[in-house]
Amino acid sequence: MKHLMMPFVGLTMLCAPFASNALAQDHEKINLRLAWVAGGVDAPIFVAAAKGYFAVKGLDVNIVDGNGSTGTIQAVGSGDFEIGIAGLGALAQAQQAAGADTIVAVAGLLQKDPTSIISLKGSGINSPKDIEGKRLGTDAGNFEDGMIKAFAEANGVDMNKVKVIMINGGGDRVALLKGDVDFINGWANPDGDKVAERAAIEPPMLFADYGVNILGSSVIVRKDYLAKHGDAVRGFLAALQKGKAEAAANPNEALKILMEARPDSNEEGIKGEIKNMPKYEHTAASEGKPYGWVAEQDITLTISLLEKYSGMAPGLTPAKIYDGSYLPAN
Known part of the structure; x- marks a missing residue:
């Protein structure tokens, strides 16, 4: 975390x-x-x-x-x-x-691994394929470690259809709450909890539950x-x-x-x-x-x-x- x-x-x-x-x-x-x-x-x-x-x-x-x-x-x-x-x-x-x-x-x-897809309630992101056509807010480290790409490949997601927005300095949660991005990849706990304190979220999708642990x-x-x-x-x-x-x-x-x-x-x-x-x-x-x-x-x-x-x-x-x-x- x-x-x-x-x-x-x-x-x-x-x-x-x-x-x-x-x-x-x-x-x-x-x-x-x-x-x-x-x-x-x-x-x-x-x-x-x-x-x-x-x-x-x-x-x-x-x-x-x-x-x-x-x-x-x-x-x-x-x-x-x-x-x-x-x-x-x-x-x-x-x-x-x-x-x-x-x-x-x-x-x-x-x-x-608590790493997950975190999105706000009503985002329409309820399965891996749902992130296609959406905006991902992430920092360089999270993106470059390759695990979001592994999650995508394991679940038939076309990452070319995901708009990646780099947000450094820990601002991804703020961007999600403001509506500047549609989802982030972070720990279900505590990152998801911190977002949920401000707005309702969809159940986080754990990478570990989808073949990437x-x-x-x-x-x-x-x-x-x-x-x-x-x-x-x-x-x-x-x-x-x-x-x-x-x-x-x-x-x-x-x-x-x-x-x-x-x-x-x-x-x-x-x-x-x-x-x-x-x-x-x-x-x-x-x-x-x-x-x-x-x-x-x-x-x-x-x-x-x-x-x-x-x-x-x-x-x-x-x-x-x-x-x-x-x-x-x-």
């Missing part, structure tokens, strides 16, 4: 309310860098820290905000952070571009770190699963915990993310599996889409970027 960039803010969470200083010193230190400024998608991490779930696994986790998947991938790769949160698609592209094979994802947190936020580590600290990674993922279960059971408490950790955050925005992000945690192939479990066929689809539409060099295999063996079975 689109976040404002801000300086990294570190927060060392207490190992547990009852932990002694001596015990805390014995815990293995893990510096964790998020993909973006902390949001609702990160609630399970903050809950796991505040509830002492990391501490039970012998871990002392320091949570630091990020400014994008690319920066987090670089920071983990350089050894500044032991664990990071970054898009699996971004990791695939970074590894192919750099020709390196040093980082691997060990869990997938957002697996269903790029795997999102994942837990990433360096392979050399994983080889030496496998138990720490297993403990981290087990605590994260417990934090997720707790956040799902008590979303209001999860919101309180995150706001206490990041008091400058937009509370209403975080609340909406905590409510909506669970719908993007699984694909049809991973539904019913534990939190974080990723289906190989979804990784294969991500790779093929990036190769075909984003110019990623061919040759990447799922095993090079994902290892699910450290994730607890339940």
Whole structure:
């Protein structure tokens, strides 16, 4: 999702309310860098820290905000952070571009891409073919990543019949509300929600529901770190699963915990993310599996889409970027 960039803010969470200083010193230190400024998608991490779930696994986790998947991938790769949160698609592209094979994802947190077609109520855009003859408002990055073209090709849409209007600086939602464009491509949540606050919208058409899905936020580590600290990674993922279960059971408490950790955050925005992000945690192939479990066929689809539409060099295999063996079975 689109976040404002801000300086990294570190927060060392207490190992547990009852932990002694001596015990805390014995815990293995893990510096964790998020993909973006902390949001609702990160609630399970903050809950796991505040509830002492990391501490039970012998871990002392320091949570630091990020400014994008690319920066987090670089920071983990350089050894500044032991664990990071970054898009699996971004990791695939970074590894192919750099020709390196040093980082691997060990869990997938957002697996269903929220990217969608967003239009106002009454636009007549209810199926992919309906965007023909309409005006698309998008920024250069969204258009050049190739996914709108993939969506069009997968659904028999002639993009030559779509008028593309470049709108940089985040003004696409404003243009939609003003009627300067007929639709935009953004995240159903929160972008669609923000538009809906001002005007009624049609149900967003998720690219993932129409054959185009790029795997999102994942837990990433360096392979050399994983080889030496496998138990720490297993403990981290087990605590994260417990934090997720707790956040799902008590979303209001999860919101309180995150706001206490990041008091400058937009509370209403975080609340909406905590409510909506669970719908993007699984694909049809991973539904019913534990939190974080990723289906190989979804990784294969991500790779093929990036190769075909984003110019990623061919040759990447799922095993090079994902290892699910450290994730607890339940």
